[in-house]
Amino acid sequence: MSSNTRIRIVVTGLLASLLCLNGCTGKEDEADVAAGVAADQGGIRLVTADRIINADSEPGNWLSHGRTYDEQRFSPLAKINESNVSGLGLAWYFDIDTNRAMEATPLVADGVMYVTSPWSIVHALDAVSGELLWRYDPQTPRSWGAYACCDVPNRGAALWNDKLYVATFDGYLVAIDVESGQEVWRADTINRTPPYTITGAPRVIKGKVIIGNGGAEYGVRGYVTAYDAETGEQAWRTYTVPGNPADGFESDAMEQAAKTWTGEWWKFGGGGTAWDAFAYDPDLDLLYVGVGNGSPWNREVRSPGGGDNLYLASILALDPDTGNYVWHYQTTPGESWDYTATQHIILADLEIAGELRRVLMQAPKNGFFYVIDRETGELISAEAYVPLNWATHVDPDSGRPVEVPGARYEQAHSIVFPGAWGGHNWHPMTFSPQTGLVYIPVIGSAEVFANPPDFSFFDNHLNTAIDWQAVADVPADDIAEGPSVVARVSAWDPIRQKEVFRIDSGNGWNAGLLSTAGNLIFQGEASGEFAAYRADDGEHLWSAYVGTGIQAAPITFEVAGEQYVAVVGGWGGSLGLFTGDPGPSPNQEAVGRVLTYKLGSEEQLPSPKVVEYTRPDIADTTASQDVIDHGGVLFLDRCSWCHGYEATGNGSFPDLRYSSAATHSIWNSIVLDGAFFAKGMPSFNGVLSEEDAQAIRAYIIRQGRLAFEEEKQ
Ligand code: HEC
Numbered sequence: 157m158s159s160n161t162r163i164r165i166v167v168t169g170l171l172a173s174l175l176c177l178n179g180c181t182g183k184e185d186e187a188d189v190a191a192g193v194a195a196d197q198g199g200i201r202l203v204t205a206d207r208i209i210n211a212d213s214e215p216g217n218w219l220s221h222g223r224t225y226d227e228q229r230f231s232p233l234a235k236i237n238e239s240n241v242s243g244l245g246l247a248w249y250f251d252i253d254t255n256r257a258m259e260a261t262p263l264v265a266d267g268v269m270y271v272t273s274p275w276s277i278v279h280a281l282d283a284v285s286g287e288l289l290w291r292y293d294p295q296t297p298r299s300w301g302a303y304a305c306c307d308v309p310n311r312g313a314a315l316w317n318d319k320l321y322v323a324t325f326d327g328y329l330v331a332i333d334v335e336s337g338q339e340v341w342r343a344d345t346i347n348r349t350p351p352y353t354i355t356g357a358p359r360v361i362k363g364k365v366i367i368g369n370g371g372a373e374y375g376v377r378g379y380v381t382a383y384d385a386e387t388g389e390q391a392w393r394t395y396t397v398p399g400n401p402a403d404g405f406e407s408d409a410m411e412q413a414a415k416t417w418t419g420e421w422w423k424f425g426g427g428g429t430a431w432d433a434f435a436y437d438p439d440l441d442l443l444y445v446g447v448g449n450g451s452p453w454n455r456e457v458r459s460p461g462g463g464d465n466l467y468l469a470s471i472l473a474l475d476p477d478t479g480n481y482v483w484h485y486q487t488t489p490g491e492s493w494d495y496t497a498t499q500h501i502i503l504a505d506l507e508i509a510g511e512l513r514r515v516l517m518q519a520p521k522n523g524f525f526y527v528i529d530r531e532t533g534e535l536i537s538a539e540a541y542v543p544l545n546w547a548t549h550v551d552p553d554s555g556r557p558v559e560v561p562g563a564r565y566e567q568a569h570s571i572v573f574p575g576a577w578g579g580h581n582w583h584p585m586t587f588s589p590q591t592g593l594v595y596i597p598v599i600g601s602a603e604v605f606a607n608p609p610d611f612s613f614f615d616n617h618l619n620t621a622i623d624w625q626a627v628a629d630v631p632a633d634d635i636a637e638g639p640s641v642v643a644r645v646s647a648w649d650p651i652r653q654k655e656v657f658r659i660d661s662g663n664g665w666n667a668g669l670l671s672t673a674g675n676l677i678f679q680g681e682a683s684g685e686f687a688a689y690r691a692d693d694g695e696h697l698w699s700a701y702v703g704t705g706i707q708a709a710p711i712t713f714e715v716a717g718e719q720y721v722a723v724v725g726g727w728g729g730s731l732g733l734f735t736g737d738p739g740p741s742p743n744q745e746a747v748g749r750v751l752t753y754k755l756g757s758e759e760q761l762p763s764p765k766v767v768e769y770t771r772p773d774i775a776d777t778t779a780s781q782d783v784i785d786h787g788g789v790l791f792l793d794r795c796s797w798c799h800g801y802e803a804t805g806n807g808s809f810p811d812l813r814y815s816s817a818a819t820h821s822i823w824n825s826i827v828l829d830g831a832f833f834a835k836g837m838p839s840f841n842g843v844l845s846e847e848d849a850q851a852i853r854a855y856i857i858r859q860g861r862l863a864f865e866e867e868k869q
Contacts, residue, residue, distance in 0.1 A: 200335055201266050203315040205362065209438050216714035218264040221312045221357040222584070223711070225436040226503035229586040230671045231712045235719040236755060237674030241688045241698045245757035247720060248286030249702075252279065255746035255808050257309040257707065257733075258726025261357070261584065261668070262750070264713040265315055268334075271724060271750050272310040272357075276324040279750070280337060283722075284715050286752060290337030292322075292330075300326040301836025303351035305373050305618055305797060306730030307808065308836075311432065311582065311708075312357030314365065316385045321365050323354040329367050329383055341388035345369065350376045350425060351616055356432045361443060361476045364391050368430030372451045373618045378428035380445055382479060392479035396428035396447045396467050397421075409467075409481035418461030424613055426458070427451030428468045432582050435501040435516070436476065440531055443476040444503070444516060448496040453576070454621035455492040456566055457611050464489035469497045471518060473533060483533030488522045489556060492564055493546065493605060494576035494620075495522040500584045502594065503530060508537075508651055517650055519585060519596045521578025524550055524557070527650050539653035541646055542579035542598055546572050565605040569626050571635055575603025577731055581666075584709040588671035591691050593656060595677050596646045597666035599731075604630045614843050617794075624793040628785075645669065645679060647694060657694045665731040668709025670721075680706025680723055682732075686751065688721075703761050704747050705732065722752040728808040736800030743767050746807040769814050771864055779854035787855030790848050794840060803859040813860035823853050 203219055211217070211224045215232040222229050236244060252258070256274035263270045269283040275296045280289040301308050304325075313322045319331045319340060327346030330339055345367055346352040352369040359366045364382040372378065378396040383389065395406055398414035400422040405411040417426070433446030447470045450458050459465050469488035474481060488495040497520040506515050506527070516530035523544035527536040538550035547557035562570055583597040606626030613619055643666050645659040659679075667680040671691055680686045686706060687699035705727035712721045726748035745765035777784065791803060798809050805811030825831040827849045830839030840849070 200318065202317045203265050204317060208316075208360070217266065218262070218711045218713050219315055220263070221261055221314065221359060222435070225438060227435045227500065228502055228504065228589070229584055229669065229709060230588050230590075230673075232673045233712050233714055233719050234673040235714070236672070236676070236712070236721060238676060238690050238697060240755060241674070241676060243755045244688065244698055244700070244721065244753045245755070246700065246759040246761065247752045247754040247757045248759055249752070249761060250279070250281055250286045250288070250750040252277075252726070252748035252750065254726065254748040255728070256726070256748070257307040257728030257808070258724045258748045259309040259311045259355070259582070259708050259729060260724050261312045261709050262711055262722055262724065263313060263315055264711065267715050269722065269750075270313050270315070270320055272313050272322055273748055274308045274310065276310045276322050278313060278320065278322055278332065278337070280334070281750065283713060283720065283752070286750070292332050292337045292339070294322070294324045294328065294330055294339075296324050296326050297834075298836045299834050300351070300353070302833060302838040303353055303371065303374055303616060304836070305371070306355070307728045307733055309355050309729055311355055314358040314360045316360040316363070316365070319385065321358045321360065321385070323356065323358055323367050325353055325355065327352050327354055327369065329358065329365060329388070331385070331388060343383050343388045343390065345381050350374055352376050352429075354431075359434045359436065360385055361436050364476065366434060366443065366476070368434075368445070370429045370431035370448070372425070372427030372429045372448050373453075373620060375425040375451055375613065375615060375619060376427070376429060377422070377425045378430055378448060380430050380474070380479065382476070394474060394479035394481070396430060396445075396472065397426035397465070399426075407481065413466040416464040416466045418459045418463050421459050421465075424458055424619065425451040430498065432498045433501045433518070435503050437503055437514070437530060440514070441476065442482060442530065443474045444501050444530065445472045445474060446496070446498040446501055446518065446520075447472055448498045449494045450491050452613070452619040452621035453492065453494045454605075454607060455490050455564070456607050457621035459490070462490060465491060469495050469520070469522070471497055471501065471516065471528065471533075473530070485526070485528050485533045485535065485555065487518070487520045487524065487526060493522070493572055493603075495578070496520060499578070499580055499582065502585065502587045504587050504589065504650075506651055515650075517587065517594060519580040519594075521574060521576070521580065522546070522557070523574045523579040525594075525596070525648060525650070525653065527653070537653050541596055541648060541655070542574055542600070544573055544579065565607050569604055569606035569623075569630060571602060571604050571630070573602035574599070575601035577601040581730075583666050583707060584668040586669040586671040586677065588677070588691055590673060590675065591671075592649065592651070593691070594648045594650050595669045595671060596648055597669055597679070598644050598646045599666050600643050602635055604635060617838065617840075617843055618797065625789050628789045628792060645677070645689075645694070659689055659694045659696075665707060665729070665735070667707045670710040670712060672712055678710040678712075678721055678723070680708070680710070680725065682706070682727070684725070686710070686723055686725075700753070702749060702751050703764055704749055707732065718754055720752050720754050722750065725749045725751060728806070730797075733798055733806050733808060734796055734801050736802070736804035736806045769811065772814055772816050772860070774817050774820055774857065776861060777854040777857040779851065783851050784854050784858050787851035787853070790844065791852050791855055794844065795852065803856050812856045813863050815856075820853065824849050827852070
């Protein structure tokens with residue numbers, strides 16, 4: 157990464173063998189009985205409500221996103237364990253034709269693996285051989301990619317009876333027949349405008365499919381919807397932030413929430429999208445929802461008179477039958493830094509101060525690790541899991557963070573950490589009841605925030621309400637003096653609220669985690685290494701190179717008495733695109749890949765395909781340095797999210813420094829007139845002027861020249 161990176165992501169430093177296939181406990185047998193008649197339809201075992209509730213008793217399968225409703229991502233399987241994991245080898249791989257982000261957690265039910273990939277395409281694979289059983293493509297128009305803040309990934313699907321559910325990037329929820337791969341029903345969850353996007357996995361609770369959405373930077377108002385799993389009919393919809401009071405409130409909760417907003421926030425949507433985290437407690441019968449950031453990020457613009465802006469950056473507990481509000485806990489009142497609380501939510505029962513507490517745990521972007529009573533929403537404890545400078549601590553009485561003056565950047569710019577990528581992003585953590593530790597994939601980020609002198613909201617475009625010129629003016633060294641955060645796995649004791657040990661990661665962007673009863677944790681890396689560590693001390697025990705950067709969380713499963721570990725590899729995603737960090741190598745063609753390992757196996761991966769970059773034949777820019785610099789700021793604001801910080805490319809999108817003379821000759825029609833909109837390239841008509849577009853072009857030509865100079869050396 158470039159040394160003058162202004163938004164700085166710190167790169168460095170960061171047995172009981174279960175012999176029965178579907179679980180061995182009496183509880184499971186009961187579940188089978190309960191599944192009763194339905195259980196053998198068409199030769200498949202249905203994934204019934206009982207099986208999902210009792211998923212812990214059939215560790216051979218991975219039936220729902222976090223394996224169990226408590227989303228611990230801990231597997232009781234232990235045939236692969238600390239003493240033999242060094243003998244792990246590749247059983248099979250399956251390549252998916254994509255160069256975009258692979259973020260999915262696969263599901264495994266009775267020998268079949270279901271993997272989702274970019275554009276919400278689903279592959280059903282034989283879990284033992286990797287053979288393709290069927291492929292489902294929802295045919296999402298690629299133009300919807302123009303509304304992607306963070307690439308077009310899909311993080312997973314849900315199983316229920318004889319159907320698999322996946323949400324499409326353009327907002328449909330689809331039910332697929334698990335045997336044939338055919339679409340059964342499709343529900344439009346977003347009504348097309350404003351441009352919501354969905355990247356998260358649905359969950360199914362008591363016959364209802366629960367799904368949220370994303371797009372808080374695009375002027376949307378967040379909500380969660382439940383659909384009847386059989387018919388696709390809408391059961392309920394619960395908004396996370398209030399709309400225009402003049403239109404009336406949908407619920408008391410919305411009326412209460414509206415009192416914490418000021419100005420005309422609804423014109424910007426408000427945000428608060430529930431784009432990833434859900435968990436369910438069948439005993440308390442509560443659905444937990446992680447709620448995202450404000451639209452736009454900057455509260456000064458969004459809600460100029462201040463206010464907590466409920467329920468942004470909150471955890472909401474809802475009644476899963478009705479969607480009705482039960483309680484909330486707001487992690488970041490008056491969110492102003494893109495501090496989502498959509499990060500992974502884990503439920504566990506912990507003994508705290510001599511009392512067994514039913515807790516909910518989250519490490520949201522804001523840098524504090526929260527332990528919350530999941531029955532009442534009461535804060536039990538919160539401590540910083542990364543260096544942070546926007547608040548000193550969370551006040552235990554009020555449950556509110558104590559902010560540091562100036563962190564809100566109302567008067568002057570502020571270098572804030574964690575930055576907008578958070579101390580932890582969507583990458584799943586894991587809790588091992590065996591070690592009592594939560595393993596958090598921590599990210600090191602710091603970011604400059606600055607209040608803009610004026611603000612224009614643009615429909616269908618990214619709106620942060622941050623002054624990017626001011627951001628660009630901050631000397632890089634000032635940011636470098638920020639936090640000594642590193643990307644790492646932090647093995648966190650949730651009772652004592654402190655780190656027990658850490659595993660430094662070689663790269664800035666981290667990957668999801670899995671823990672197992674074999675005293676193991678598994679994690680991939682941007683570098684393409686997939687590794688196993690001892691769960692109680694972090695000792696590195698095994699790794700294999702997968703040929704592409706990894707960000708997704710691994711899973712483990714068992715078929716016919718053999719334990720397997722699987723992970724998907726594939727670079728991209730928000731930070732992947734932005735930093736231009738290509739994962740393993742800039743000259744290697746990006747691949748999406750599903751990999752499955754077992755003991756004693758020696759399958760080999762193919763050699764990577766090399767990408768040749770041809771230096772374009774274009775004249776140097778004659779623009780002044782001022783114009784080039786202006787182009788650089790506009791690029792940072794409008795283009796870097798997809799084309800890479802400082803236009804350094806990223807393996808997923810065209811590297812603009814190498815664009816051909818023909819492309820340059822139609823520059824304005826691409827950038828301003830939407831010539832490539834069908835491919836997902838936004839039209840910046842009305843957002844940028846012709847001079848702006850040409851200033852960006854000058855900046856890119858100069859960036860190209862600098863790259864070519866480097867090539868020559
Ligand atoms: C939401 C993601 C996104 C953003 C933001 C974005 N682009 Fe693109 N851009 C794309 C996609 C997708 C393509 C087409 C990729 C392909 O050819 O398949 C593309 C292609 C291009 C091309 C053609 C490149 C070539 O060599 O064929 C240019 C030029 C371009 N973009 C410029 C810009 C500029 C300038 C900005 C900022 C003002 C910008 N883009 C912002 C997604 C984006």
